[in-house]
Amino acid sequence: MTEAIARQKEALSDSEEIVEIWEKEPSVQAFADLINRALDKPKEPEIEIRVSDETALLARLDQGKLRMRQVAERSRDHAADGDTTPKLRH
Secondary structure, eight states: OOHHHHHHHHHSOTTOOOOOOOSSOOOHHHHHHHHHHHTTOOOOOOOOOOOTTHHHHHHHHHHHHHHHHHHHHHHHHHHHTTOOSOOOOO
16 A cells, blocks of 8 residues: 555545455465465476477477468559458468
8 A cells, every 4th residue: 555545534524434456356376476486485386298299299380370471472463563452362
């Protein structure tokens, strides 16, 4: 609580109250992390996750990116020719 809010709360009558509205809910994980730091508890170890056959997955992702670039280039070419509807090749 800031000093300004504390002064405002002191100036309120018994029938008045301050309602705070937050844009999003507080993070439970962040609160737990802060409490653990305050109590000098160690952080939870990070778990490394490996994807089986990640080489094939990365190759598929690269192929998808290449196809997206090709579609974008064809769209630009068609737009330069005055045709605004891109033609997709399968």
